[in-house]
Amino acid sequence: MLTSVAGFPRIGDRRELKFASEGYLSGKISKDELRKAAAAIRAQNWKFLKDSGISLIPSNDFSFYSRVADAAAALGFIPERFREDGLTGEDLQFALGRGFSGKNGPAEPLSMKKWFDTNLHYLVPEFDDTSVITSDCTKAAGEFNEARDLGINTFPTLIGPFTLLKLTEFTGKRGIEDVADETAEAYASILARLAGHFAEYVAFEEPSLVRDLTEEDRALFERLYNIVLKRKGSAKVILQTYFGDVRDAWSEICRLPFDAVGLDFVKGKKTLELVEKNGFPRDRLLIAGVVDGRNIWRTRYDDAAAILGKLSELGLSAAASASCSLVHVPVTVKSETKLSEDVLRWFSFAREKVQEIAEIAAVASGAEGSDKALSANRKLFATERVKRNDAVRQAVASLKEEDFRRVPAFAERERIQKARFGLPLLPTTTIGSFPQTAEVRALRKKLRTGEIGKAEYDESIKALIKRIIGFQEEIGLDVLVHGEYERNDMVEYFGERLDGFLFTENGWVLSYGTRCVKPPVIFGDVSRKSPITVDTSVYAQSLTKKPVKGMLTGPVTIYNWSFPRNDIPEKEVIYELALAVRGEVLDLEKAGISIIQIDEAALKEKLPLRKEDWDRDYLSFAIPSFRLVTSGVRPETQIHTHMCYSEFSDIIKSIDDMDADVISFEASRGKLEILDSLKENNFRTEAGPGVYDIHSPLVPSVEEIKTRIRLILEKLPAEKVWINPDCGLKTRHEEEAFPSLRNLVEAAKEIRDELKK
Ligand code: GLN
Ligand code: ZN
Numbered sequence: 125m126l127t128s129v130a131g132f133p134r135i136g137d138r139r140e141l142k143f144a145s146e147g148y149l150s151g152k153i154s155k156d157e158l159r160k161a162a163a164a165i166r167a168q169n170w171k172f173l174k175d176s177g178i179s180l181i182p183s184n185d186f187s188f189y190s191r192v193a194d195a196a197a198a199l200g201f202i203p204e205r206f207r208e209d210g211l212t213g214e215d216l217q218f219a220l221g222r223g224f225s226g227k228n229g230p231a232e233p234l235s236m237k238k239w240f241d242t243n244l245h246y247l248v249p250e251f252d253d254t255s256v257i258t259s260d261c262t263k264a265a266g267e268f269n270e271a272r273d274l275g276i277n278t279f280p281t282l283i284g285p286f287t288l289l290k291l292t293e294f295t296g297k298r299g300i301e302d303v304a305d306e307t308a309e310a311y312a313s314i315l316a317r318l319a320g321h322f323a324e325y326v327a328f329e330e331p332s333l334v335r336d337l338t339e340e341d342r343a344l345f346e347r348l349y350n351i352v353l354k355r356k357g358s359a360k361v362i363l364q365t366y367f368g369d370v371r372d373a374w375s376e377i378c379r380l381p382f383d384a385v386g387l388d389f390v391k392g393k394k395t396l397e398l399v400e401k402n403g404f405p406r407d408r409l410l411i412a413g414v415v416d417g418r419n420i421w422r423t424r425y426d427d428a429a430a431i432l433g434k435l436s437e438l439g440l441s442a443a444a445s446a447s448c449s450l451v452h453v454p455v456t457v458k459s460e461t462k463l464s465e466d467v468l469r470w471f472s473f474a475r476e477k478v479q480e481i482a483e484i485a486a487v488a489s490g491a492e493g494s495d496k497a498l499s500a501n502r503k504l505f506a507t508e509r510v511k512r513n514d515a516v517r518q519a520v521a522s523l524k525e526e527d528f529r530r531v532p533a534f535a536e537r538e539r540i541q542k543a544r545f546g547l548p549l550l551p552t553t554t555i556g557s558f559p560q561t562a563e564v565r566a567l568r569k570k571l572r573t574g575e576i577g578k579a580e581y582d583e584s585i586k587a588l589i590k591r592i593i594g595f596q597e598e599i600g601l602d603v604l605v606h607g608e609y610e611r612n613d614m615v616e617y618f619g620e621r622l623d624g625f626l627f628t629e630n631g632w633v634l635s636y637g638t639r640c641v642k643p644p645v646i647f648g649d650v651s652r653k654s655p656i657t658v659d660t661s662v663y664a665q666s667l668t669k670k671p672v673k674g675m676l677t678g679p680v681t682i683y684n685w686s687f688p689r690n691d692i693p694e695k696e697v698i699y700e701l702a703l704a705v706r707g708e709v710l711d712l713e714k715a716g717i718s719i720i721q722i723d724e725a726a727l728k729e730k731l732p733l734r735k736e737d738w739d740r741d742y743l744s745f746a747i748p749s750f751r752l753v754t755s756g757v758r759p760e761t762q763i764h765t766h767m768c769y770s771e772f773s774d775i776i777k778s779i780d781d782m783d784a785d786v787i788s789f790e791a792s793r794g795k796l797e798i799l800d801s802l803k804e805n806n807f808r809t810e811a812g813p814g815v816y817d818i819h820s821p822l823v824p825s826v827e828e829i830k831t832r833i834r835l836i837l838e839k840l841p842a843e844k845v846w847i848n849p850d851c852g853l854k855t856r857h858e859e860e861a862f863p864s865l866r867n868l869v870e871a872a873k874e875i876r877d878e879l880k881k
Contacts, residue, residue: 131449814850
């Protein structure tokens with residue numbers, strides 16, 4: 125049985141690519157050295173895949189910044205501001221991702237979005253009136269040849285035309301329809317040239333096929349590939365899909381003359397059913413993604429082999445693979461030295477997953493010696509992965525409807541809280557964090573290296589809190605925060621203090637550019653050992669008469685930014701997290717904290733890719749989990765939440781159903797369409813649409829903020845509106861954050877006065 129891998133982590137075992145890129149960008153190493161570092165990582169990956177016996181090995185899965193931006197560059201989907209200074213190759217990629225200062229002044233970087241429902245980001249291509257479609261295969265052919273020179277036969281893999289067009293922002297006169305044929309011709313020419321370089325297989329990745337597709341989308345997909353596939357010559361073409369099933373485009377996929385199709389059998393809940401019910405052409409290779417490419421657990425071989433067995437019963441020729449590129453998992457478990465063998469034997473990172481794919485193929489085809497691998501795997505799965513925490517399981521199992529309902533209802537609470545807090549109209553606040561200054565970072569480092577003790581560290585944090593409370597009082601904010609100086613990360617901070625979490629040493633995965641994150645691992649049942657934030661919040665509140673918000677991270681966000689366990693249902697893991705956060709909420713309330721904010725920054729981003737799955741697979745427990753966190757507080761305790769992106773127009777009702785008292789969200793970029801939907805839907809929750817962009821270093825003027833507030837007041841009743849920035853301030857400098865907040869308070873005051881007149 126053949127085996128295939130769609131993509132492999134490009135960062136290197138020890139994040140070599142990150143360090144090389146940063147070295148190059150700061151002028152410490154030459155372009156040649158950067159290229160050598162990148163080539164060394166690619167060579168190591170290819171050799172590993174070959175030595176592991178993988179039959180179909182990818183090339184061009186590498187990137188210095190974003191594979192979507194690589195495709196955009198190859199196809200000429202580049203806006204004017206980047207075509208001035210003759211930027212090419214890695215320099216163009218860095219410019220697209222970071223912006224640059226060229227002959228015509230500074231150019232803003234492309235905007236960044238999350239790659240489907242993963243935590244990896246891509247750069248959004250822009251196509252303007254000056255964009256010229258090209259068919260540059262320098263990178264793809266270059267990497268293919270580089271592998272061939274090492275004696276390794278690879279298949280170049282590219283982001284396909286359908287996905288590229290769907291992800292591009294068309295800012296000029298032309299749109300998808302106008303450029304579709306020309307784009308397909310360009311892809312066809314790239315394909316023809318790769319075939320000319322003797323590539324046996326070429327893959328086009330089309331994850332956009334797993335979304336809801338309209339009639340037109342399907343027609344577009346078919347039209348594009350009718351053009352592309354005309355020129356395939358001797359090459360065999362792989363259509364690679366991932367992140368779900370391709371239920372909408374099934375007939376088009378089967379009709380088009382692809383030689384191989386990669387399907388996701390892990391996230392694609394309906395994939396097997398589609399194959400069984402609708403049939404799949406027998407003359408094609410079906411690359412079956414049976415190993416989870418997005419989580420870090422070992423695969424149960426019997427399950428994977430059962431799927432492959434069914435495919436062979438159907439008379440199909442299948443290859444074993446992972447559900448998607450392995451770029452979403454860390455490189456290797458071998459880099460972990462601190463975790464116990466009991467834990468590590470359950471881990472499977474990219475290298476281990478490759479070995480699993482090879483073993484599963486052997487098991488499925490009954491290859492000689494494969495019974496040993498199978499019995500070892502069965503032995504592992506016959507043991508217990510985690511020790512149950514019966515109290516937690518019991519608590520989740522016995523949840524009742526009233527645990528999810530806060531009383532009294534919103535309107536009554538709003539009245540009670542308005543009376544309790546006596547805040548002015550348009551109350552001002554911030555999202556929580558203040559700039560993490562060099563001093564804060566140094567402090568954390570000193571604690572880590574043992575240069576200072578915990579007591580000294582805590583005292584220094586207290587001093588920072590005192591200073592920032594003083595600042596907020598001085599400028600006249602209405603609802604204060606403690607600044608979150610003690611947290612380096614809003615998920616890690618809580619994960620480290622909860623039972624059930626593990627932390628890896630080197631479990632880095634790509635986030636954006638060559639930057640990585642190290643997500644916590646939810647290993648077992650989650651519970652709270654003792655109060656986490658109470659002392660800090662109580663201290664901060666003791667310094668002022670104004671309310672200071674208690675700051676927590678919500679269960680869905682903790683879940684979404686971790687590697688979650690997969691041995692119990694998602695809903696149960698989230699409810700365990702919710703119960704832990706609920707305990708903290710109640711302790712904060714008991715300690716006298718009157719306003720508590722529970723951030724659900726990542727709630728929207730994990731919405732299933734298809735509308736019909738939204739409720740059943742996500743919202744039906746994500747939204748109640750928030751209510752579970754908050755339902756136990758008294759009516760006069762005010763619950764806030766925060767969301768980073770305001771693109772939640774299509775789930776407004778669900779957001780209202782969280783039943784928070786106040787929500788803040790990013791709204792200063794973009795067109796404020798969200799306000800229209802809030803208005804249309806009669807949004808009940810009080811709302812703080814961000815009045816300035818914290819991602820930019822610019823200090824907004826009082827006038828600019830007033831304009832923004834006026835826009836908001838056109839749509840929302842003043843009694844419902846809060847005034848705050850878009851998001852936390854931790855990534856800004858104080859020199860930017862402080863004057864911005866002064867202006868924010870001033871703007872709110874002036875608008876209040878205007879309203880009084
Ligand atoms: N309270 C957090 C902060 O201010 C929220 C961060 C976020 O939404 N990403 O930093
Ligand atoms: Zn945010």
